[in-house]
Amino acid sequence: MKPSRDESPRPDILKRHSLAVRVMHWVNVVAVVVLLMSGLQIFNAHPALYWGRSSYTGAGPIFAPGSFPGWMTLPGAQWLAMGRRWHLFFAWVLVLNGAAYVAYSIASRHLSRDLWPSRADLRSIGRSIADHLRLRHPAGEAAARYNVLQKLAYLAIVFGVLPLLVLMGLGMSPSLDTVVPGWVDFFGGRQSVRTLHFAAAMVLTAFVAVHVFEVLVTGAWNNLRSMVTGWYRLPSPKGPS
Amino acid sequence: MSDSRPRRRFLARVAGAAGALLLAGCDRLSRSGWFPPILERAETLTRRAQRLVTSRKSMAQEFTEADLSPGFRSNGTEVPDDARYLAMADSGFADWVLEVGGLVERPLKLTLAQLRQMPARTQITRHDCVEGWSAIGKWTGVPLHEVLARARALPRARYVVFHCADPMEGTEDSKYYESIDMDDAHHPQTILAYALNGAPLPIANGAPVRLRVERQLGYKMAKYVMSVELVDSFAHIGGGHGGYWEDRGYEWYAGI
Numbered sequence: 001m002k003p004s005r006d007e008s009p010r011p012d013i014l015k016r017h018s019l020a021v022r023v024m025h026w027v028n029v030v031a032v033v034v035l036l037m038s039g040l041q042i043f044n045a046h047p048a049l050y051w052g053r054s055s056y057t058g059a060g061p062i063f064a065p066g067s068f069p070g071w072m073t074l075p076g077a078q079w080l081a082m083g084r085r086w087h088l089f090f091a092w093v094l095v096l097n098g099a100a101y102v103a104y105s106i107a108s109r110h111l112s113r114d115l116w117p118s119r120a121d122l123r124s125i126g127r128s129i130a131d132h133l134r135l136r137h138p139a140g141e142a143a144a145r146y147n148v149l150q151k152l153a154y155l156a157i158v159f160g161v162l163p164l165l166v167l168m169g170l171g172m173s174p175s176l177d178t179v180v181p182g183w184v185d186f187f188g189g190r191q192s193v194r195t196l197h198f199a200a201a202m203v204l205t206a207f208v209a210v211h212v213f214e215v216l217v218t219g220a221w222n223n224l225r226s227m228v229t230g231w232y233r234l235p236s237p238k239g240p241s
Numbered sequence: 242m243s244d245s246r247p248r249r250r251f252l253a254r255v256a257g258a259a260g261a262l263l264l265a266g267c268d269r270l271s272r273s274g275w276f277p278p279i280l281e282r283a284e285t286l287t288r289r290a291q292r293l294v295t296s297r298k299s300m301a302q303e304f305t306e307a308d309l310s311p312g313f314r315s316n317g318t319e320v321p322d323d324a325r326y327l328a329m330a331d332s333g334f335a336d337w338v339l340e341v342g343g344l345v346e347r348p349l350k351l352t353l354a355q356l357r358q359m360p361a362r363t364q365i366t367r368h369d370c371v372e373g374w375s376a377i378g379k380w381t382g383v384p385l386h387e388v389l390a391r392a393r394a395l396p397r398a399r400y401v402v403f404h405c406a407d408p409m410e411g412t413e414d415s416k417y418y419e420s421i422d423m424d425d426a427h428h429p430q431t432i433l434a435y436a437l438n439g440a441p442l443p444i445a446n447g448a449p450v451r452l453r454v455e456r457q458l459g460y461k462m463a464k465y466v467m468s469v470e471l472v473d474s475f476a477h478i479g480g481g482h483g484g485y486w487e488d489r490g491y492e493w494y495a496g497i
Contacts, residue, residue: 037267042373043373045371045373046373046374053367053377054367054374055310056374056375077268079271081486081491086267088284088497089279092283092287173497176291176496177301177302178299181302190367191375216249220249224252
């Protein structure tokens with residue numbers, strides 16, 4: 001949403017996130033955490049990744065890290081049937097919530113207004129990278145908007161990584177690969193699709209790690225409050241709180 | 242801000258506690274009576290959505306000889322621990338008989354020789370195990386619809402149940418079984434396979450006959466099939482969920 005000061009009690013406090021975005025953000029948090037953890041549970045049933053149409057092509061696995069520890073998996077103990085139940089339920093939550101988010105973002109112009117980088121944004125990528133590496137964060141009026149790396153990261157996750165992750169999940173279905181014959185081969189075959197599903201999940205995990213890190217170093221309380229209540233206090237130019 | 246450190250420590254503690262609670266809570270939910278049925282509702286949604294976007298006769302991908310997995314791996318039972326089965330295996334399944342009964346006009350008893358004389362289909366398909374691995378094999382067998390046509394399924398029949406020879410836990414009532422609906426039963430690639438890669442089906446892969454249901458996961462494809470029963474409900478069979486693994490929490494519709 002467009003930062004709004006209409007009802008703001010103070011000039012440096014603004015409404016940063018609309019109610020819809022806040023609700024969908026936290027639904028997504030629950031879905032992603034459950035999906036990642038139950039996904040590792042499912043992975044542990046056969047902890048090896050392959051490239052090709054089957055697991056037994058004559059070549060061995062391309063990645064076989066062994067099982068993930070129980071504290072990373074859902075459920076904690078080895079329990080494939082229950083892991084699948086969690087995974088395939090929250091996959092629907094992720095997809096429906098994600099579709100609602102994209103529809104809302106287009107309709108409310110959240111996408112064009114807040115997420116789409118401007119030309120000036122794109123020209124400042126180099127400076128933004130340097131700022132991020134030095135943990136130097138925008139303050140004052142500049143902090144009211146997403147910075148260019150933030151915009152590009154969100155767009156890449158929403159329109160790149162998550163759709164690929166879901167599509168590769170669907171590609172593992174022996175039923176859905178009949179919809180357009182051979183479409184799974186376009187991605188290298190059934191086992192390649194499984195590998196890409198895993199790889200995309202790892203990219204998503206890396207994004208979550210960076211996202212949470214940035215939330216913490218740019219004013220954890222303020223950021224968290226803005227995603228719960230909507231209200232965000234612009235950091236003073238002296239430095240982040 | 243001066244109060245940022247206690248706040249950060251507080252937030253870290255909240256996050257840690259939330260994480261621990263989440264883990265313990267999810268495990269408790271998994272073992273509760275009321276929560277898993279909520280998760281299980283997704284199966285109906287998945288089945289309906291998949292049936293909506295696939296046609297009833299959409300064909301599973303078929304491969305070429307070049308794609309065959311060297312030595313098609315066994316999964317589940319490797320040798321049924323059952324005296325009657327082992328005796329039949331010793332005589333090359335000469336006295337094995339497939340019984341077809343339940344909601345049919347004409348119950349059948351088919352020997353392996355009779356099955357081999359019926360119209361056959363050979364298909365090179367991919368077997369996707371619920372664990373995540375896949376293997377490609379060449380299967381030859383009788384399309385199930387040919388068998389059902391001879392037995393004349395009654396209109397009341399909604400499911401085909403496959404009763405198998407392998408006791409999963411050593412006991413008679415732990416014998417493997419599976420069920421599919423009439424759409425899958427009439428699908429051209431649903432076959433009772435008696436050959437793998439051009440040779441009689443090995444015991445490790447389900448001799449003398451195993452089911453192939455190519456648009457679902459491996460556990461649907463019952464091995465060591467002894468009888469086929471048409472029913473209008475499987476609630477009274479086994480644990481009532483339509484299959485050995487289904488009775489242990491796996492989806493009846495294994496389309497993903």
